[in-house]
Amino acid sequence: MLCLTNHKNGENISKKCLPIGLKSFKKNLFFNQPLKIMPRPVTLFTGQWADLSLPDLAEKAAQMGYDGLELACWGDHFDVDKAAVSKKYCKERWEILSDNGLTSFAISSHLVGQAVCDLIDERHKAILPPDVWGEGNPEKVRKRAARKLAKTAKACRNFINEKPGRKKRDDFPAVVNGFTGSSIWHSIYAFPPTDQEYWDKGFEDFAKRFGPILQEFEKHNVNFALEVHPTEIAFDIASAERALKAVKSHKRFGFNYDPSHLGYQGVDYVKFIRTFSDRIYHAHMKDAWWGHGDGTVGVFGGHTTFADPRRQWDFRSVGRGDVDFEEIIVALNDIGYAGPLSIEWEDSRMDRFHGATESCEFVKQLDFTPNQMAFDSAFDKENQ
Numbered sequence: 037m038l039c040l041t042n043h044k045n046g047e048n049i050s051k052k053c054l055p056i057g058l059k060s061f062k063k064n065l066f067f068n069q070p071l072k073i074m075p076r077p078v079t080l081f082t083g084q085w086a087d088l089s090l091p092d093l094a095e096k097a098a099q100m101g102y103d104g105l106e107l108a109c110w111g112d113h114f115d116v117d118k119a120a121v122s123k124k125y126c127k128e129r130w131e132i133l134s135d136n137g138l139t140s141f142a143i144s145s146h147l148v149g150q151a152v153c154d155l156i157d158e159r160h161k162a163i164l165p166p167d168v169w170g171e172g173n174p175e176k177v178r179k180r181a182a183r184k185l186a187k188t189a190k191a192c193r194n195f196i197n198e199k200p201g202r203k204k205r206d207d208f209p210a211v212v213n214g215f216t217g218s219s220i221w222h223s224i225y226a227f228p229p230t231d232q233e234y235w236d237k238g239f240e241d242f243a244k245r246f247g248p249i250l251q252e253f254e255k256h257n258v259n260f261a262l263e264v265h266p267t268e269i270a271f272d273i274a275s276a277e278r279a280l281k282a283v284k285s286h287k288r289f290g291f292n293y294d295p296s297h298l299g300y301q302g303v304d305y306v307k308f309i310r311t312f313s314d315r316i317y318h319a320h321m322k323d324a325w326w327g328h329g330d331g332t333v334g335v336f337g338g339h340t341t342f343a344d345p346r347r348q349w350d351f352r353s354v355g356r357g358d359v360d361f362e363e364i365i366v367a368l369n370d371i372g373y374a375g376p377l378s379i380e381w382e383d384s385r386m387d388r389f390h391g392a393t394e395s396c397e398f399v400k401q402l403d404f405t406p407n408q409m410a411f412d413s414a415f416d417k418e419n420q
Contacts, residue, residue: 075403075404075405075406076374076375076376076377076403077103077104077139077141077376077377078101078102078103078321078376078377078378078379078396078399078400078403079102079103079104079105079106079139079140079141079376079377079378079379080097080100080102080104080105080106080378080379080381080392080396081105081106081108081144081320081378081379081380081381082105082106082107082108082111082113083108083110083144083146083380084380084381084382084388085111085388086108086110086111086113087111088111089111089112090107090111090112090113090129090132091132093105093113094132094133094135094136094138095136096389097136097138097392098136098137098138100389100392100393100396101393101396101397101400102138102379102396103138103139103376104133104138104139104140104141104376105133105138105140106140106141106142106143106144106213106318106376106378107129107140107142107143107144108143108144108146109143109144109145109147109148109188110147110165114129114143114191114195116145116148116184116187116188116191117187117191118191119191119192119194119195120187120188120190120191120194122194123194123198126194126195126197126198127198129195129198130195130198130199130200134200139199140195140199141209141211141318141375141376141378142211142212142213142261142292142318142376142378143188143191143192143195143211143212143213144212144213144214144292145184145185145188145212145213145214146213146214146215146263147163147164147215148164148165148168148181148184148185148188148214149181149185149214149215149216149217150163150181150215150216150217150267151163151164151168151177151178151181151217152178152181152182152185152216152217152245152246152249153178153216153217153218153219153241153242153245153246153269154178154217154218154219154221154267155174155219155222156172156174156177156178158172160177164177164181165184167180167184168180168181168184178245182245182246182248182249185212185214185249186248186249186252186253187252188212188214189212189249189252189253189255189256189258189260190252190256192210192211192212192256192258193210193256193257193258196210209259209317209375210256210257210258210259211258211259211260211261211292211317211318211375212253212258212259212260212261213261213263213292213318214260214261214262214263214292215262215263215265215267215268216242216246216262216268216269216270216279217267217268217269218238218242218267218268218269219237219238219241219242220234220235220237220238220239220269221266221267221268221271223235223238224266238269239269239278239279239281239282240282242269242279242282242283243282243283243284246283246289247283250283250286250288250289253288254286254287254288258288259288259290259317260288260289260290260317261290261291261292261317261318262276262279262289262290262291262292263291263292263294263297263320264276264291264292264293264294264297264298264308265294265297266297266301269282270291271297271301272298272301272303273303273304273307273308273311276291276308276311276312277311280312280315289315290312290314290315290316290317291312291315291316291317291318292317292318292319292320293308293309293316293318293319293320294319294320294322294380295308295320295322295323295324295359295361295364296320296322296323296324296351296357296359296380297322297324299324299326299357299358299359300324300325300326300335300348300349301335302335305359305364306360306363306364306367309364309367309368309370309371309373310367310370310371313370313371313372314371316368316371316373317375318375318376318378319368319373319375319376319377319378320378320379320380321354321361321377321378321379321380321395321399322351322354322359322379322380322381322382323351323352323353323354323355323356323357323358323359323361324349324350324351324352324357324358324359325349325350325352325356325357325358326348326349326358327348327349327358328347328348328349328350329345329346329347329348329349330345330346332346333346333347333348334348335348335349342382342384343384343385350384351382351383351384352383353381353383353386353391353394353395354379354381354391354394354395354398354399355394355395355398356383361398361399361402362402365402365403365404369404369406377399377403379392379395379396379399381395
């Protein structure tokens, strides 16, 4: 075990012990040094915590060391319909955050977004609000989901405008993270024989459905950040490039970077950052491991559940998987990303409070402020 002393505002507040096996700690930690105040805020995505009320979660997140929350649009964390019409509601959300010393940089509408382009079936009923599911007619569900996602732009703008101490319209990035769904994901393996014309129709469907949504995001000066992910219109670099082209590189369409969904597919998750350097609107810190299991389950999952020991890949608490987060931090620094590092915590084998606390500490220790001068400038005679 490796024990760290955590400092906040110059005051020793806790001592934590972490497994020496965490790769980046093992490689980069300066022993006996206090944890630093990091340049980027570390936030917690609340999607996996929707069973807790926002007041309860905010208190616990502060205790775990987080700087803010990325609010999911389900549970009681963020109500799109209320936020779209009520400044009071938005102020109440901020009061809950502020009372716990927290901030927020994004809201997330993954569940509703999934239904915009998907081939709707009975599984969607479990993730959609009643007003979107309605009678369950697939095309009507898709259209209601599109209207709700478009409304989310206004809700996000209203929320950001009510941030305490905010002075002007554009001094705070407004981001809605989410999914798109896909009408062609089921054809991921090209049999029955599938040609490019068939896939083109899927991207055309995506562009048709998301065009009006992105217009609404433009109207309210909000960015939509797709989490590139299996089952979405974009799930790797090639499909992300194709999706961006489909919407004619609309400036409101970008990405919520998440390496966990790329690594186990064999996609270069650091190259993704550099390829879309001007489209990384938000970043998830989420880990996964791959190349495990007993050889009976491959990358497609074998219809097994998470934590099944036969699985070739699984999600892990941040720092315990195979994602090289140091390379990610370097790349994010290189492209000038200054937004939050939002931990999306999933690990079926671990207590979530233990894991989320450990993950927060790991990311805060790993992140570093980019250099503001040439490393060899101290040798410049003019500075001597």
